[in-house]
Amino acid sequence: MRLTESIRISWRAITGHKLRSTLTTLGIIVGIAAVITFMVLGGGLEQDVLSDINTEEDTGIQVVTQADTGFGGGQTQSVPIYTQSDVAAVSNVSGVESVTPSASLSAVQLTHGGETITGGSGSVYGVTASTPDRFESELYNLTAGEPFGAQNEAVVNERMVDLRNEVGGENLTLGDELTIQLQDGRQLNLTVTGIVDQNTGGGQPRVFAPLEYYDTSVETPSGDEERAYPALFVRAENVDQVETVKAALNDYLQNESAAAELKTDDQTIAVQTVEDAVDQFTAFLDQLQLFIGGVAGLSLFVGSIGIANIMIVSVTERTREIGIMKAVGAKKREVVQLFLVESLILGIIGAFFGVLLGLGVGYLALTVPGWPMVVPYSWIGIAVVVGVLVGVLAGLYPAWRGARVDPIEALRRE
């Protein structure tokens, strides 16, 4: 029997039960659509974050503390262990142009234009103390204004502007005054000099203020009381020196620094270039996508059980037809072929519409955060292969049962 012929006959069987065939393929459609949607969203997020970063040209190096355990290669922790002496030592490393400590301030209240802004919509804002050098990095994109220069100035990110809009009243713009009440009782009056894009600030509404406001100190191993920061931002003199500076920083920080003594055993000092950060982010995203893809894959599995189930019903229902076909000369192999082609068609249709639906839903979902559309070609390929596999595997047992039908018994049925 020719393949075209079995496709024709199987297609007749599928269209003969339209509702049943539709419901059967729905399991596959939903499974594949879920996978594709998550891949579109993940790809969009990745593209959105990475598109602004030119990893080749950035001279920035970040020093943070990570917990050894954690999903996605270590979680960054905010512990003040990089002392003022460490900062001084790092700035003397050859090739280092500047060192910028970074720390967060514990704010309890933020007011603007007479309105108190709380963390609306479940998002909490943060206040970061740093130096203006920081805004020279590729990771920080000023969309308006300029970095803060003196005391009493600040830069906000676009998420902060959005948060302000949610409260109502005045918009937050350049030149406005913010009042921040800190946990330790101090009150800061800051004038907004610049706005950075929404990716800057770790996904939260954030205010960047001068480092002078930060005053956390720790007792160093040598017994002195020194100011200490949870993170350092180092800038190399030029791009070619980034890797050597990174190595030198690692050497100093891991072995000789106060931070090496102050950190606990399950914490690691991580020296990362922008490229490292991007790699880490990508690796994390890949793991997340794989995880969510796995969950979505489960529904594919359920979908394939649906196909197998309906094919078994179909074989039972068509026992007599199988008997007729065998009586007029159909071989076992040909009966197997008919049912396999049928479930294969169901699988392929499911994959086709699943991909379409997944891309559609993904596209719509991307408009909410405003991420770019990245078509996940490799995942579309995988989805089609999985659809075909699911079709074949789900059809194997029913087809085998069909082939075993005894024509004598089958033809006796009413």
Next chain:
Amino acid sequence: MSQTQSLSTDTVVATRNARRTYYLGEPVHALDGVSLSLPAGSFTAVMGPSGSGKSTLMNLLGCLDTPDEGEVEIGGQRVTELSDSKRAHLRGTEIGFIFQTFNLMPRLTAAENVTLPMVFNNDVETGRRERAEQLLTRVGLGDRLDHVPSELSGGQRQRVATARALVNEPSLVLADEPTGNLDTDTGAEILRLFEELHAEGRTILMVTHERQVAEHAEQIVHLVDGEIAEVEQLDTDASNKRTVTTDETH
């Protein structure tokens, strides 16, 4: 027991001392040593009470089943020596089945039903439509090619089934109670069609429990308890009458 008889050259189907036993708690000999040769062009009826082995004989001759002992030969090939798929091929090319319940594919049109055996036994896809049209015209359904079985009457369905049985020019047409589900008039039409096919030189074996139906054949093989009790020759005016041969074992 019988001696093995050599088959004459124009014998299309023969059984030699065929025995088929079912085990339903105790062994039941559905066929207990049946030897029967059908010459080309013969029209034979098989009669017998229920449980006499009619269906079993039919299944053996139709290559749907194999004997536990003895031989079945179809078109010169020993069925017991063939693989499963070779037997399927033999069914498709040498045998044309006609059933009491028509057994048409419900979703296929009359023309597609007629050419169904070609799907499994013939890779050529061209000319099928013409073949279906030719055969359906032959059985009087030239204007019903694209009707599905549910749009046809019982008599028309049996005509489609008859056309299907002829599509691969089989050596033997096997009809199992072909009029059993039809009213008397429609049944008579089908039997007239069979007589026409017989006149064209086709070999037909028909199982029935109605004497009146069986009398359309040239001879009646009477089965009792899985054995041939009698072969009755009927008076027909056919000058070149062909008769079955059996080995009398008792």
